[in-house]
Amino acid sequence: MNKTKLWIRQIIKNKGYYIFLTAEVVIVLLILVSMIGKLQAMYATKELGNAVINKNVYAFSEYGYYRENTTEVDKCLDKYNIINLPTCSLTMDPMGKRLFMLGYSEELFDVYSPKLEAGEWIDSTKEYEYIPVIAAGDKYQVGECFETEDPQLTFQVVGIISPEEYVLLTGVGGTTGYASLSEVFYKMSSDFIVPCDCEHLKCVRKEQVDSRTEWSGRLLLLPDELADREEEIVKEINQYGYITNVKKMSENYNASNQEFCIVNGIVLFVFSIITLAGVGGINNMVELKNEKRMTIYYMYGFTKRKCMLYTYLSTIIPLILGECIFVFWYYHGLDETYTVDLLEINMFTFVAAAVYLVILFHITIIPEMIRLGKKDLFALYKQKV
Amino acid sequence: MGIVMKNIGKEVVSSHEKKWILQNVDVEIKEGEMVAIIGKSGAGKSTLLHIIGAVDKKTTGEYSIDGQDIDKLKDSKIAKLRNQTFGYIMQDFGLLNEDTVYENIILPYLLGSQSRKNIKEKAYENMEMLGIKKLASQKVEKLSGGEKQRTAIARALMMDPKYILADEPTGALDSKNTQQVMKILRDLQKIGKTIVIVTHDMDVANCCDRKICILDGQVVEKEKINH
Ligand SMILES: Nc1ncnc2c1ncn2[C@@H]1O[C@H](COP(=O)(O)OP(=O)(O)O)[C@@H](O)[C@H]1O
Ligand SMILES: [Mg+2]
Numbered sequence: 001m002n003k004t005k006l007w008i009r010q011i012i013k014n015k016g017y018y019i020f021l022t023a024e025v026v027i028v029l030l031i032l033v034s035m036i037g038k039l040q041a042m043y044a045t046k047e048l049g050n051a052v053i054n055k056n057v058y059a060f061s062e063y064g065y066y067r068e069n070t071t072e073v074d075k076c077l078d079k080y081n082i083i084n085l086p087t088c089s090l091t092m093d094p095m096g097k098r099l100f101m102l103g104y105s106e107e108l109f110d111v112y113s114p115k116l117e118a119g120e121w122i123d124s125t126k127e128y129e130y131i132p133v134i135a136a137g138d139k140y141q142v143g144e145c146f147e148t149e150d151p152q153l154t155f156q157v158v159g160i161i162s163p164e165e166y167v168l169l170t171g172v173g174g175t176t177g178y179a180s181l182s183e184v185f186y187k188m189s190s191d192f193i194v195p196c197d198c199e200h201l202k203c204v205r206k207e208q209v210d211s212r213t214e215w216s217g218r219l220l221l222l223p224d225e226l227a228d229r230e231e232e233i234v235k236e237i238n239q240y241g242y243i244t245n246v247k248k249m250s251e252n253y254n255a256s257n258q259e260f261c262i263v264n265g266i267v268l269f270v271f272s273i274i275t276l277a278g279v280g281g282i283n284n285m286v287e288l289k290n291e292k293r294m295t296i297y298y299m300y301g302f303t304k305r306k307c308m309l310y311t312y313l314s315t316i317i318p319l320i321l322g323e324c325i326f327v328f329w330y331y332h333g334l335d336e337t338y339t340v341d342l343l344e345i346n347m348f349t350f351v352a353a354a355v356y357l358v359i360l361f362h363i364t365i366i367p368e369m370i371r372l373g374k375k376d377l378f379a380l381y382k383q384k385v
Numbered sequence: 386m387g388i389v390m391k392n393i394g395k396e397v398v399s400s401h402e403k404k405w406i407l408q409n410v411d412v413e414i415k416e417g418e419m420v421a422i423i424g425k426s427g428a429g430k431s432t433l434l435h436i437i438g439a440v441d442k443k444t445t446g447e448y449s450i451d452g453q454d455i456d457k458l459k460d461s462k463i464a465k466l467r468n469q470t471f472g473y474i475m476q477d478f479g480l481l482n483e484d485t486v487y488e489n490i491i492l493p494y495l496l497g498s499q500s501r502k503n504i505k506e507k508a509y510e511n512m513e514m515l516g517i518k519k520l521a522s523q524k525v526e527k528l529s530g531g532e533k534q535r536t537a538i539a540r541a542l543m544m545d546p547k548y549i550l551a552d553e554p555t556g557a558l559d560s561k562n563t564q565q566v567m568k569i570l571r572d573l574q575k576i577g578k579t580i581v582i583v584t585h586d587m588d589v590a591n592c593c594d595r596k597i598c599i600l601d602g603q604v605v606e607k608e609k610i611n612h
Contacts, residue, residue, distance in 0.1 A: 296481060299473060301468025303461055
């Protein structure tokens, strides 16, 4: 107890250094977490662009004014036979259990096909016996059927998608020419992907569900025969809202990821060096001042082991504090304060970042400990005097 | 039982050369004695005291303290000896300059594992006795040599040690303060403490029961030292 008090008092006496290093630890953690999270997300989404099969698919969202007066927009789209590919969220309560579904329009199944874990993607030309669905996760198996109270609503699982997979969802869609894929791809958070309001496919209809949310953005498919007039048409649609080619978004996404990695890589490198230097500096500072202190502690009652432990703990404390602050922050809204698009912050990211810092700290601490361990503390005292 | 040393030697390396700074030292100090270790500067007095106090290690020989062979004690036991059995007054005071007088004085208590009551009272009692009570919250770096020395003495007495090992305890004091400190040490002897003083002040040495003379790292008869 007394020794702890003595230790804490010593830390408080040097609080400037400790606050500085703790802050640095938090910053490095933040950078690391965002880096690792980004890399994870990039890995998870590296094939997203390819999932959109057709190159002339555009993400589109109307300017505020046209959102209320869509007729003009629709007129323009109709003029060119442009196909609207809406997505929607559906909820229903068919068996006393709430189901969340992601509703896709018929044509969307032709231009888009995500990576599946099992089974196959819904084929708009095929005759299905029941409403085909893609289920998320391992709760269902391919071929499994389930009925609902409504005899028209019997589903059959035709494919399984990982709940970690990113799927197309016309959330905002092409806010600027620099829009990135992250605006139209989101993590699969529904139970099913299901055809909705289709002409040929067996599907769920608006009236059959408890609630339905249309997403504000849309995906547009330019017919192939208009390919040579594409530029001109896009320009015209641009009068009504933001429009970006999905392939272009994919390029933007990759470019912005690259930029992110370069910028953060540099920042991370710099901060790692600063942290190394900081830990080293603290070590030296604490050591120089504390080496004499340790020798005196030794002469008046500490064993050498205790002196080493004491020194070790004094050096490691900013790391522990910084990581504690970060964990606290992580559980209290770091997500909201620090959300980069498609950023994954999870336990893995945090642990990886924490381990990196632990290694960084020990690179400077261990040689110091070895040095101290070899020394005769009293000889050291005589040297200092 | 006291201190029994046989054939103690200490070898050091200075500028890449090995040399013996203590050789064939036999010393016996009985409990309750007040002994002076005298000799010229550089004779090896401090080194001997450091070995007695278990802060420095001997190279050869045998040393037993109160019947315990020091070579057979674990590190933690030796640390406990330094903390509780010996009260050490270093020649250079061995104080923590950035800490206050009070903090320095209670240090042995904080470093040890014994819990005691009235630690604060005890610290103030010691400071009062040595006339440094009003300096309690002063940083040591601001003190004069004499004040530092008295702080070091107050710290040595903190754990009520059985042995008081004092390396030139009056070196930084004027004659009035010297007398005062010697009186304190003699009073401590009266209540049963064993006191070992390294000094080259013959007046101080003459206050003691007995003198051990060191010359070039060896114990010699008193006559051989010409002061
Ligand atoms: N660690 C050491 N390395 C080299 N020489 C030392 C060391 N410790 C002491 N000495 C030398 O040993 C001699 C005795 O030192 P010391 O015991 O301090 O003498 P005293 O206290 O009698 O003046 C001195 O010459 C000193 O320089
Ligand atoms: Mg000396």
